[in-house]
Amino acid sequence: MADLPLSIAELPFSVPDRIDQLLSRAAAAHPGRRAVVADTLELDYAALDTRVTSVAAALQGLTGAGEVVAVASVLHPDFAVAYYAVARAGRTAAVVNPLLREEDLLHVLSLSGATVAVVDAALEERLAHVRDRLPALRTVLRIGALPEGDGAPADPATGPGDTAVLQFTSGTTGRPKAVRLSHRNVVVNAAQITDAHRLDGDTVALNHLPTYHPMHLNSAIAAGATQVLCAAPEPYAALMTANRHGATILYSLPVRLARLAADPDLDSISVRTLRRIASGGSGLPVAAARRLSKRFSLPVFQGYGLAETSPLTHSDDPERPVHGSVGKPVAGTECRIVDIDSRAVLPAGSVGEVQLRGPQVMQGYLGGPDGTGLEPDGWLSTGDAGRIDEDGRLFLVDRLKDVFKCDNFLVAPSDVERVLLRRPGVRDAVVVELPDAEHGAVAGALVVLEDPSTLRDVIAAVNDELPYYQHIRDAVTLDAIPRSGNGKVQRRLLAQQLTSRQPV
Structure with missing residues (x-):
């Protein structure tokens, strides 16, 4: 890959050669500053760096060069x-979602070839059910009781171009793939995020996510910021934690923020130190962003990224966001829209597939040489449909695999969902593609209603607002929409659920 673009070189700091050097640099500059804060454990930068060195020495005794260590991304300082200990030991970290069930856990551990797994108690129990089908896995270590070695680890023979992390795709359209990210991919993206989110040593970042994503870990460490972990899922718990620890930025999921915005008691709570709220993982409804921004008098902004891009490629302006947009590309990153069929580059305002290129784009998928999954010139086809406005902001439309054609008109389920979610009494909704002999495909809906008996009236009112090819032809009510830990839905499975029940 080419040298870092000039715009990357102009970022607030130069990037180190390895991921763990983000930490050693911060520890040298701010040893007594709080690094990670949780309910039962707090580590300053010096203590965190010392523990990393000791655990790295232990890992070198348990593994050989080039081996993979799976690390469950639980919301705990030991993650x-x-x-960082895996990187300091010169091994590769496979970041594992701790919410995975047995068969998915078996898949990602088998795919990665992990010889050591670092897990919490709950995941260890699930792992025990498939352990006999993982012959490569020799050792299981417990979060909260990591082994420590004597002295410093041997200097690893790894550098910027070596694979540092295996990040797994979400698996919403198939079994997860393992993405190979180099040290350079990850440390560059940490610098990009630090710049885009305006992070610095005065930042206190509240992590209100179900898992500990390396994006938030690396960017906060790169900035010398303090991270506060809130494991409680309730939005109010996050706001109380923010007030208690003086958080300046809140990172949360769209599904949690939307639930907070819709809470009738929202006016009863205030925030004292928060300066902005950041949402990621999927789209945040515009109405929810506006409601929170107005209520707390602070900006609510979104970003965009993929496992294949380390992950962040776009961020809206954290001071002046445009709701509904994921913003402009972060430093050194290119984005373009191409026609879904011809692959021609499209002008501003046109809807097509989003393609990305930049120094944070993956080496390739595990199992193939560098460049596996990329175009020959380095472009990554994301599988997302979107458009870029005249100012360079990206607006996502849907996953390409979710977009379908009705009478040759392109239908994005999210467009129909937005109209559905505006209706009074609609708490949640997902729109899916249903095969149709006459039209090719039509829209179906799964809807959570305050009063399920109003389903027919709601669908009729929504269809009145839509062109005929976007009309909802079948619908059912549910008590809740099944979602993954990061708020995503599997439309194909939901479509099967809908077709197995009676239409409206």
């Missing part, structure tokens, strides 16, 4: 310790 940070284990993650």
Whole structure:
């Protein structure tokens, strides 16, 4: 890959050669500053760096050069310790979602070839059910009781171009793939995020996510910021934690923020130190962003990225966001829209597939040489449909695999969902593609209603607002929409659920 673009070189700091050097640099500059804060454990930068060194020495005794250590991304300071210790030991970290069930856990551990797994108690129990089908896995270590070695680890023979992390795709359209990210991919993206989110040593970042994503870990460490972990899922718990620890930025999921915005008691709570709220993982409804921004008098902004891009490629302006947009590309990153069929580059305002290129784009998928999954000139086809406005902001439309054609008109399920979610009494909704002999495909809906008996009236009112090819032809009510830990839905499975029940 080419040298870093000039715009990357102009970022707030130069990037180190390895991921763990983000931490050692911060520890040298701010040893007494709080690094990671949780309910039962707090580590300053010096203590975190010391623990990483000790655990790295232990890992070198348990593994050989080139081996993979799976690390469950639980919301606990020991994830940070284990993650950086793997890099300092010269091994590769496979970041594992701790919410996975047995068969998915078996898949990602088999795919990665992990010889050591660092897990919490709950995941260890699930792992025990498939352990006999993982012959490569020799050792299981417990979060909260990581082994420590004597002295410093041997200097690893790894550098910027070596694979540092295996990040797994979400698996919403098939079994997860393992993405190979180099040290350079990850440290560059940490610098890009630090710049885009305006992070610095005065930042206190509140992590209100179900898992500990390396994006938030690396960017906060790169900035010398303090991270506060809130494991409680309730939005109010996050706001109380923010007030208690003086958080300046809140990172949360769209599904949690939307639930907070819709809460009738929202006016009863205030925030004292928060300066902005950041949403990611999927789209945040515009109405929810506006409601929170107005209520708390602070900006609510979104970003965009993929496992294949380390992950962030876009961020809206954290001071002046445009709701509904994921913003402009971060430093050194290119984005374009191409026609779904011809692959020709499209002008501003046109809807097509989003393609990305930049220094944070993956080496390739595990199992293939560098460049596997990329175009020959380095462009990554994301599988997302979107458009870029005249100012360079990206607006996502849908996953390409979710977009379908009705009478040759392109239908994006999210467009129909937006109209559905505006209706009074609609708490949640997902629109899916249903095969249709006459039209090719039509829209179906799964809807959560305050009063399920109003389903027919709601669908009729929504269809009145839509062109005929976007009309909802079948619908059912549910008590809740099944979602993954990061708020995503599997439309194909939901479509099967809909077709197995009676239409409206």
